[in-house]
Amino acid sequence: MTDNVITAHGLTKRYRRATVVDDINFDVAKGEIFGLLGPNGAGKTTTILMLLGLTEVTSGEVRVLGHNPVREPLAVKRRVGYLPDSVGFYDYLTAAENLAYTARLMGFPAAERERRIMSALERVKLADVANKRVRTFSRGMRQRLGLAEIVMKGAEIAILDEPTSGLDPQATVDFLGLIEQLKHEGVTVLLSSHLLDQVQRVCDRVALFQAGRIVLLGSVPQLAKEVLGAGFIVEVDAVAPPGADLEARLLAVPGVTAVQRSGDRYRLNATRDVRPDAARAVVAADGALSRLSVDAPSLEAIYTRYFQRKDQSEGVRDAA
Amino acid sequence: MRREGSAFQGLGTVVLKELSDQMSSIRIFVLELLVVALAVVSVALAIRQLGLTTAEDPFLLLRLFTVDNPPLPSFAGMLGFLIPLVAIGLGFDAISSEHNRRTLSRVLAQPIYRDALLMGKFLAGMATLGIMLLAMWLLVVGAGLFMLGVPPNGDEILRSLVFLLIALCYCGVWLAFAMLLSIVFRSAATAALIALGVWLFFVFIWPSLASVLAQVISPPDVRYVLLGLPTPGTIEMQQTLARFSPNQLFAEAVLAILSPSTRALGPIYLEQLQGAVMGTALPLQQSLLIAWPQIVGLIASTIVLFVAGYVVFQRQEVRA
Ligand SMILES: Nc1ncnc2c1ncn2[C@@H]1O[C@H](COP(=O)(O)OP(=O)(O)OP(=O)(O)O)[C@@H](O)[C@H]1O
Numbered sequence: 209m210t211d212n213v214i215t216a217h218g219l220t221k222r223y224r225r226a227t228v229v230d231d232i233n234f235d236v237a238k239g240e241i242f243g244l245l246g247p248n249g250a251g252k253t254t255t256i257l258m259l260l261g262l263t264e265v266t267s268g269e270v271r272v273l274g275h276n277p278v279r280e281p282l283a284v285k286r287r288v289g290y291l292p293d294s295v296g297f298y299d300y301l302t303a304a305e306n307l308a309y310t311a312r313l314m315g316f317p318a319a320e321r322e323r324r325i326m327s328a329l330e331r332v333k334l335a336d337v338a339n340k341r342v343r344t345f346s347r348g349m350r351q352r353l354g355l356a357e358i359v360m361k362g363a364e365i366a367i368l369d370e371p372t373s374g375l376d377p378q379a380t381v382d383f384l385g386l387i388e389q390l391k392h393e394g395v396t397v398l399l400s401s402h403l404l405d406q407v408q409r410v411c412d413r414v415a416l417f418q419a420g421r422i423v424l425l426g427s428v429p430q431l432a433k434e435v436l437g438a439g440f441i442v443e444v445d446a447v448a449p450p451g452a453d454l455e456a457r458l459l460a461v462p463g464v465t466a467v468q469r470s471g472d473r474y475r476l477n478a479t480r481d482v483r484p485d486a487a488r489a490v491v492a493a494d495g496a497l498s499r500l501s502v503d504a505p506s507l508e509a510i511y512t513r514y515f516q517r518k519d520q521s522e523g524v525r526d527a528a
Numbered sequence: 529m530r531r532e533g534s535a536f537q538g539l540g541t542v543v544l545k546e547l548s549d550q551m552s553s554i555r556i557f558v559l560e561l562l563v564v565a566l567a568v569v570s571v572a573l574a575i576r577q578l579g580l581t582t583a584e585d586p587f588l589l590l591r592l593f594t595v596d597n598p599p600l601p602s603f604a605g606m607l608g609f610l611i612p613l614v615a616i617g618l619g620f621d622a623i624s625s626e627h628n629r630r631t632l633s634r635v636l637a638q639p640i641y642r643d644a645l646l647m648g649k650f651l652a653g654m655a656t657l658g659i660m661l662l663a664m665w666l667l668v669v670g671a672g673l674f675m676l677g678v679p680p681n682g683d684e685i686l687r688s689l690v691f692l693l694i695a696l697c698y699c700g701v702w703l704a705f706a707m708l709l710s711i712v713f714r715s716a717a718t719a720a721l722i723a724l725g726v727w728l729f730f731v732f733i734w735p736s737l738a739s740v741l742a743q744v745i746s747p748p749d750v751r752y753v754l755l756g757l758p759t760p761g762t763i764e765m766q767q768t769l770a771r772f773s774p775n776q777l778f779a780e781a782v783l784a785i786l787s788p789s790t791r792a793l794g795p796i797y798l799e800q801l802q803g804a805v806m807g808t809a810l811p812l813q814q815s816l817l818i819a820w821p822q823i824v825g826l827i828a829s830t831i832v833l834f835v836a837g838y839v840v841f842q843r844q845e846v847r848a
């Protein structure tokens with residue numbers, strides 16, 4: 209079959225009346241970084257808890273590495289690492305002792321524990337504070353210790369709930385680097401976040417949650433096409449000789465969906481980065497090219513546009 | 529629904545971790561110090577008193593446990609009073625502390641069931657209490673040997689060990705109760721206050737309240753009152769009510785085991801047999817039979833309280 213390591217079909221969670229996760233479907237392929245996005249209370253954490261069998265599923269089906277997390281939670285939890293939002297440790301124990309507890313719960317033999325713990329701590333650059341109590345750790349260090357736990361477990365899937373919230377910019381960059389490193393080792397990563405540019409930087413695909421539903425799902429360029437119409441905005445500043453219809457020539461470039469002219473500036477909407485072709489078109493029209501720039505589609509733009517559009521259509525519905 | 533794997537996978541790991549936490553906990557250390565100090569004082573007083581009076585007693589060792597040392601109660605009475613305190617100290621934040629430290633979701637994301645965590649904490653608490661009781665038992669028996677110079681006979685040793693087991697059952701009731709509170713209340717302070725409130729209620733209020741309630745439910749008969757005698761019906765009712773207190777069950781079971789001449793457990797005998805009347809001693813088996821309902825009552829209460837905690841914990845959300 210496929211090499212999907214997580215599949216969710218019609219996954220639903222209700223607390224009494226409130227439907228918190230509403231009939232969502234998604235698959236995560238082996239080795240990809242999958243992002244769960246969405247405003248507060250959209251249902252990201254609840255979805256994650258259902259994947260881990262830490263909260264009951266109201267209806268629908270989940271499979272994680274071929275197991276049902278409700279029926280076979282141990283098999284799932286043995287192979288999946290979880291970093292909760294605002295992760296906590298026993299702060300009277302040292303970093304190494306905290307990991308040792310997890311290693312024992314995992315059932316690793318004593319000889320292996322030491323080795324796994326030290327190499328995991330080295331990975332996240334906490335080796336020199338291995339024997340310091342976690343009480344003294346900063347937020348960033350705790351977060352890295354949480355990641356070290358996942359590395360130590362040798363997890364095949366890492367589920368990270370808002371892993372970079374509360375980290376400073378440098379710590380964030382470092383942390384994202386660690387996540388990408390996991391991916392290179394073949395670990396599948398599922399992370400949730402509100403920080404769009406970060407998600408965009410590391411995620412192969414994202415699912416946008418809203419009020420318990422997945423409203424958008426796909427890679428960032430795909431979503432850009434879907435929401436923004438075209439993903440890339442290319443701006444061309446060029447002076448063309450009179451008579452040469454530069455606007456039409458630019459529109460004829462494959463991938464360009466619209467051209468807007470204001471003076472000597474042409475604004476192209478395109479489905480791909482069309483700068484080389486646009487430059488050629490200007491030259492072919494005997495024009496003088498003075499500037500060429502591209503805006504890659506940003507998740508931020510997609511997100512904002514999506515919710516704008518939604519508000520508008522809701523406004524229309526309310527007015528009707 | 530059948531679950532995969534053993535419910536108690538990881539139990540040993542949890543027990544060891546909790547035990548080591550308790551051994552290094554200042555709170556537990558202080559509580560144990562208090563209990564041991566009071567035990568030492570009470571044994572010293574008992575030895576002085578026994579040295580002055582009954583040197584001929586065939587159950588001298590057992591008298592060390594039961595003789596009253598005004599203004600303090602007997603050693604056994606002291607335990608009845610203090611064991612709840614230590615058990616509450618061990619259990620009142622067992623689960624809530626994991627919530628508040630935010631370690632719960634991380635630990636439950638390891639391959640263990642909640643059963644193992646709860647049971648592990650309970651067993652570790654029981655082990656700590658058991659060690660404390662054993663230490664005190666050694667203290668009393670050792671003091672008896674050296675200070676009184678009388679080697680205890682086999683029956684006495686057996687009876688004092690049975691007493692130890694009954695005390696452990698009594699520990700179980702209070703530990704299970706404290707842990708139930710730690711599950712229900714997220715705030716450790718609330719749980720501690722309620723636990724101490726219940727403890728004070730059973731120590732100071734319930735005995736008098738039981739007698740008042742008995743007068744109301746089953747009013748004294750005028751014929752008995754005229755003769756200046758208590759009405760048997762009223763007395764029986766009072767006794768039944770009093771036995772809703774684990775402290776009462778413990779006191780009665782201890783009386784039957786440590787005072788071998790106890791032939792029945794009732795308020796009438798209670799007064800007469802506390803050292804005053806020396807009947808012939810019953811064999812241990814007979815004494816056990818007399819104490820059996822009380823012992824079963826203690827064990828059953830422990831199970832009911834533990835199961836109540838278990839059910840609540842299973843349904844609880846892990847997220848903070
Ligand atoms: N035990 C509960 N009972 C009732 N409702 C709950 C419970 N736990 C969570 N919810 C609701 O479920 C919704 C989704 O919560 P969830 O934590 O999954 O959101 P989230 O997407 O992770 O949000 P955030 O970005 O703030 O972490 C929220 O509206 C929350 O109020």
Ligand SMILES: [Mg+2]
Pocket residue numbers: 252253254293369
């Ligand atoms: Mg969340």
